[in-house]
Amino acid sequence: MLVAPPGSGKTSLLPLALGDALGGTIIVAEPRRLATRAAAARLAMLVGEPLGQRIGYAMRGERTGGQGLRVEVVTTGLLVRRLQQNPELPGVSAIVIDECHERHLDADLLLAFCVDIRANLREDLAIVATSATPDTVRLSRALGTDVPAPVITASAALFEVAVEWVPPPVAVPLLPGGRVDPRLLDHVAAVVQRAWTENDGDILVFVPGEAEIDGVTRRLAGWNVLPLFGRQSKAEQDRALAATATRRIVVTTSVAESSLTVPGIRVVVDAGLAREPRTDQSRGLGALVTCRVSRSSADQRAGRAGREAPGRVYRCWSAVDHTHLDEHPAPEIATADLAGFALDLAAWGAPAGAGLTLLEAPPAVAMTAATELLRRLEAVDDSGRITERGRRMGAIGAHPRLARALMDATPRIGADRAREIVAMLSDDAGRDFGDDLPARWRALRRGADRGATARWREETKRLSRGTTAGTALAPPAGGASPGAAAGAQAGGASAGSSRPAAVVPDDLAVGVVVGLAYPDRIGRVRGVGSATYQMSGGTGAALDPQSPLRNTTWLAIAVADRAPGRADARIRSAAPIDEQTARDLAGELVSTTDQIRWDDGRIVTRRVEALGAIVLNDVPLANPDPLLVQAAVRDGIRRSGLSVLRWSEAALALRQRLAFCHAYLGAPWPAVDDEALLTGLDEWLGTELAAVRGARDLSHIDVTSALRRLLPWPAASRFGELAPERLEVPSGSQVRLTYDGAEPPVLAVKLQEVFGWTATPAVADGRVPVVLHLLSPARRPVAITSDLASFWRQGYPQVRADLRARYPRHAWPEDPLTATPTKRPKPRQ
Known part of the structure; x- marks a missing residue:
């Protein structure tokens, strides 16, 4: 375990030193693509060689360098997939897991796999975890076997960074849905302009996401502003990372917090916000949520200003607010969707992490939801073990939902279109095109955004590599995929074919893929002209009032997030479908039930066909099951209470006499309080309930006769004597x-x-x-x-x-014991 501050050489000098000491290949795992490429470029520069000779890098869809590399920098997710394919790692002498303190899900998984490999396959494999924070107890315990791994703490000649507290003049809360108030962006832009005049050198500005990067950039029109974020093209990122002779402003997200040096930076302006994944397990909705930055992340950001010279950080919050920030960001395992994580564990042979050294146990609710999803997708069996279909899904390298969609949509719409749509959903490359997914697809194909289109095409190519007709795109084991037969009848291409299924229009093809990935998010409009939908999973969802998808009866919803306090989720991306397609895609959610219930004093009998929470048909039930009718009546009486019966004076008197016997004589005399009578309805009222169809029938029940059934025999023969x-x-x-x-x-x-x-x-x-x-x-x-x-x-x-x-006319004798009892007054004289 190596703990060292930013700029001390954890990412650059350490791998080269390990290579000199151990030989073989040193693999450096980075949490982000941008850091992966930048770290490899820095290492190649240090050894004076071009990238790809002895220093290389690899990430999803991109690789530089071949066999025999001295150092290879890879993303943590890619290394996890490599270990699944070949856990022995021939030729690799050490793995450096960089920035472990950030607690990304892939990094936690990679650490557990590496420890398992060293314990069971490669005793000689060196594992080094690096961190910029001293919170290392849990990490060192995980890395060690019998005792915690040693922790080496290094220092670096860091330059002083002065802190300026510059909160907005008025409090600016986060808007619903995690959106950033434009007033905060106004303030950030104003602080940047102030920092420009008060300091020398370049400025690095931290905001939570791409929308905010664009907002700050527009507010600084005319200045030398360069955006820097993960989904940019390599050329755009290289331009932002390259040293220049002119001053510049680089506006970025959390991708530049660590493992990355932006040359020339002397000033940091920090908006104090981050965007993190959150999953609503109860509704199956996930979203990127805007939240306050943690203190450790704020320190990491500030450190960017002191890498090359003394610097300054302008924090857009107060010193008092700073004390209220969380010490560290929440580990991703505590908040994220765990479906892909659970599939990786199952593929490793450790369902739910059994036998692995995880830094933190996954939350039980999230893990249960993830495992149940994998079972529905037929990726794991009932014991949690991975199936052959699950291995094919894992090889695709996408979220299990999207892998399932790619596999099962291919027979319906053709492999090429399925890959293109999954690539769009996987990278969300066209999100600037609004919530209309077919419109996004068309925009990507015509190259409306060159950068987005390039990323989308690269992801489409990646999905096509390694998928063949007989393997990754095969239907589920044991038969055709859900609805595949219908797709084939409609003219769909065979599995693995590149031939498009021309019978399925493009707009519907998008809906097919989305519906297969998210059957629980298929939605039907709640009413004519409404912009709100009922999703099959039970949650409501609303379109933007200006959405081009308005007036669409059925939607397959890819992304919907629900802000705290809002009843309905907000639909971020969706595609139109029709009812028959919805039935086909979510066939496992379609059910027909007979509903017989007591409703406001009457029996209601209906036959209801539903797709999850969406009612498709609701018609009267002609011949309801008498037993179910009786059960509904019993339920109605229990919910409404015994007052729904007609209690005559005789019935009330009989009940009180029975209660008296129970109180003073005990068994076998029964209890007749409300709870006892409601619990034992069948025992004393069962015969009468069989004929009840409504409240009027209840009023005709002879409760006195019914209660007499509770008289215990043979003790009942003395009832009149005892009470x-x-x-x-x-x-x-x-x-x-x-x-x-x-x-x-x-x-x-x-x-x-x-x-x-x-x-x-x-x-x-x-x-x-x-x-x-x-x-x-x-x-x-x-x-x-x-x-x-x-x-x-x-x-x-x-x-x-x-x-x-x-009462003088009545007899009032002095001795009542000898007087004659009477009920009449004395006769008149």
Whole structure:
């Protein structure tokens, strides 16, 4: 492990020193294409040889140098694919993994593979990880076997960089969708002009992306401004990296943060923003998100000004804001789409990273989503092991979704058109042409943007190399690809053929490829004239109101991102399709279900055909399954509650008597609270539910009879004795008892009717005394007691005195125990 600051020779001097010490070929892995080419050029200059002699480089679609190189600089992604093909690396003595601290996904994967190779195949293979930050504990542990690998710290004669804090005069927040407020670009351009007048030397300006590069460049019209970004042509990049005699302003992105020296730079102007990949796992949407730069990245950027002489950095934020920045950027494994990562692990024989030394375990949710996607694509089997189809997909060197699209679109539209469309989607080379993907394709073919067209053609050629009719473009194992038969019937070319399938129009051909890559993003418009779509994956998506795709009923959506707080995603690129094509492309998402549900007091029965979350047909169901109807009724009652039934006084009284027995006698008397009755609906209400079709039917159910099914036999034979409905009082009246669940029952009776009653009556085999509500002749309570004997002794004299005055026509004897009970007043004299 080598830790050294920018400009200390990690990328240039170290590989040459390793070559002298070890012999063989030294491979240097760089995270970016721009840094790969620049590092190789720097090494060739140091040894005084042209590129390709003993110093070479390689990246996707481009290579300089052949066998026997002293040093080869490659992109990390390319080296990962090389290791998959030949992990023994014959002739290679060391691998330098540069800028490990940036924690790119390919670099994490490469490090794990290299450690595995050294442990099992090549003990002699030297692995050196380099970093510009001292946060090396995790790296050194990963590189070591029994003990952490040694960490060598080097210093360099770096020049001092003065810091100027120049926040905008007013706070400028990020706009929805991660867009940069034009006011911030105005401020950046103004700071550049100030820096030009206050300093000598060239200026390097950091902004988050190409759109912002263009925005700052336009604001500095008339100045010597050169853009520098990863998707430029080699000539354009060389022009920005070459030393010049005249002062210049180089506007760039994070690609120039590390592994790269831009000669002549004395000043850095940093907008303080970066663009990083983020994936919404729950919706399957990915996007590049604009975020605040981390402190370590800000230091890396500032260091560009001190590579050759003392410099200055102008930071477009405050010193206070700087303390609130994250220390390091989030590792890509924590935020990115892991489908390609998971396929590489499966191809290595380590599904989900089992047995590998990964710097950080992939998030479980993201890894599960990636593995499930690979299963749907038939790239891995149920155990996570790679299939033959998965190996063919991996050999294509594109995201698994795009590899699948290339393989399965070829029989439909022809290999040439499939490659061209996948190349466009893979590189997004035509993104400046708006959201209309067929229009992008046409613009690329006619060369509207020479640089974009050149990159697109190179990627198309790369996709054609190594793909043959019998291998990479073969249909899935076990049969034709989804919908391939329909494509063949429509006149599609055979697998691997370059002959275009002329029957499929160009616009629809783009939609076919996009739909095969992203079946979960097939969308149908929500209404006539609407610009919003329902995607099959369940998320809504909206077109720009001015989009040429407006009024298109069906879309295959390639890119959609959802800003926080927005219900619908924003469609960034898409192609029109029709319903039949949507059905063919996403056949695995098409389902027909009978929906029988309780809705607002009635049974609704429908037969619904859907493509994922898109309802294709919804018609009444003529003969619904009676069992499903009963299940819907049960569900409706459970959701709405027992109040949807008609509870007569008799039903309520029976329920309370049952509740009383359960409370005081326990088993076998059942619970009859709401939860128990709803849980056991079938047990007591099942027969009646079979005939229910709506709320009116529920109102006709005899709940009393249904509840009687809960009476436990043979104990039910004593129900009337244990919890009697009525009690006979001394006057001869049969008086109703009132039950209230777990409370003792209440007997409300006129006081005169219980003369002579010496003891309080009890129920439940004498366990529970009745609560007597003794009433006046006007049936108003004058006493409440559960101890009648005590009442006669202590309470009755006072009650008698009061009642004699109020009801003189009634008998109020001094001794109620010997008096004759009556329910009538004394006869008139």
